[in-house]
Amino acid sequence: MSMLQVSIYRYNPETDSAPYMQEYQVDTQGRDLMVLNILEMLKAEDTTLAYRRSCREGVCGSDGMNMNGKNGLACITSLSDVVKNNKLVLRPLPGLPVVRDLAVDMGLFYKQYERIQPYLQNDEPAPAIERLQSPEERDKLDGLYECILCACCSTACPSFWWNPDKFVGPAGLLQSYRFLADSRDTATQARLAELQDPFSVFRCRGIMNCVAVCPKGLNPTRAIGKIRDMLLANAT
Amino acid sequence: MVTNITNLGRSGLSDWLIQRVSAVILALYTLFIVAYLLFNPGLDYYTWSGLFAQTWMRIFSLLAFISLAAHAWVGLWTVTTDYMKSTGVRLGTQLVIILAIFVFLVWGIQVLWGA
Numbered sequence: 001m002s003m004l005q006v007s008i009y010r011y012n013p014e015t016d017s018a019p020y021m022q023e024y025q026v027d028t029q030g031r032d033l034m035v036l037n038i039l040e041m042l043k044a045e046d047t048t049l050a051y052r053r054s055c056r057e058g059v060c061g062s063d064g065m066n067m068n069g070k071n072g073l074a075c076i077t078s079l080s081d082v083v084k085n086n087k088l089v090l091r092p093l094p095g096l097p098v099v100r101d102l103a104v105d106m107g108l109f110y111k112q113y114e115r116i117q118p119y120l121q122n123d124e125p126a127p128a129i130e131r132l133q134s135p136e137e138r139d140k141l142d143g144l145y146e147c148i149l150c151a152c153c154s155t156a157c158p159s160f161w162w163n164p165d166k167f168v169g170p171a172g173l174l175q176s177y178r179f180l181a182d183s184r185d186t187a188t189q190a191r192l193a194e195l196q197d198p199f200s201v202f203r204c205r206g207i208m209n210c211v212a213v214c215p216k217g218l219n220p221t222r223a224i225g226k227i228r229d230m231l232l233a234n235a236t
Numbered sequence: 237m238v239t240n241i242t243n244l245g246r247s248g249l250s251d252w253l254i255q256r257v258s259a260v261i262l263a264l265y266t267l268f269i270v271a272y273l274l275f276n277p278g279l280d281y282y283t284w285s286g287l288f289a290q291t292w293m294r295i296f297s298l299l300a301f302i303s304l305a306a307h308a309w310v311g312l313w314t315v316t317t318d319y320m321k322s323t324g325v326r327l328g329t330q331l332v333i334i335l336a337i338f339v340f341l342v343w344g345i346q347v348l349w350g351a
Contacts, residue, residue, distance in 0.1 A: 158318075159318075163317070163318070196248055197238045197248050198238070198240050198247070200248070203248075232249065
């Protein structure tokens with residue numbers, strides 16, 4: 001039983017007419033490796049296998065993928081977390097176009113991120129040194145700024161699958177609230193005006209897939225609820 | 237901002253609020269009707285039509301009908317925009333749904349006030 005059965009989604013648009021699942025066997029020698037270790041071992045044998053990775057410690061957010069049906073970062077997901085019946089199935093993040101094998105085109109995801117204007121906007125004259133915040137004001141950004149944009153949450157969200165061009169998605173909305181909640185940002189009204197349509201925020205049905213998969217333990221559903229509260233307070 | 241002209245209130249926020257308020261009204265109406273049926277075993281036609289002859293019951297019922305119409309439109313509009321990617325199919329389905337809701341609403345008012 002030490003040979004792990006690994007099934008990987010393969011697709012090279014230049015040579016393959018359709019995607020297929022390729023079966024591999026990996027000798028883990030009984031070790032509880034990370035999923036990324038398995039991919040590195042396979043890559044050494046089969047150099048055509050394509051995936052993204054960089055820091056290998058859950059900081060860069062490059063190796064988001066679907067492991068046995070659940071999105072996560074391959075580098076910080078151990079085999080004991082996901083493997084059932086000695087079988088590991090690896091697929092690209094669902095809902096985004098596949099560039100090759102496990103690498104997806106993140107264009108739509110970044111487009112939605114760009115749309116919420118993820119930078120501090122302040123129309124007051126800049127102070128001599130810096131814009132100060134009280135510790136309480138700074139505390140409001142906890143649980144928001146830690147997002148690494150790995151796209152695990154947005155690609156686990158059916159609302160984002162069906163309308164990735166219109167619904168901002170959990171990752172973008174978490175960042176949207178990060179700037180709405182920032183005491184130094186003065187563009188709150190303009191930001192809210194951009195979000196009150198039926199798609200951008202309100203396509204969220206609160207199923208909390210985003211919370212279930214976030215490798216950083218963040219809660220986009222709560223942030224979306226806070227945005228709704230701000231919209232409601234503003235418009236009633 | 238995403239533009240849409242077929243949703244109920246033109247704004248996601250108003251649709252969201254209408255959906256929640258109408259859900260509460262429908263829940264209260266359902267609870268009332270179920271409780272009324274439970275507390276009136278052997279209900280006959282005269283008691284039942286007597287209930288609906290009272291003005292407050294007609295107002296409550298009409299409120300529930302309008303809530304149902306709004307709730308159905310917000311919900312089904314969402315379903316059509318999620319799953320129907322062809323504009324013709326989506327718009328056609330939306331027109332059929334809104335027509336059905338309109339017919340049921342007018343019919344409901346006629347039943348309520350016609351007798």
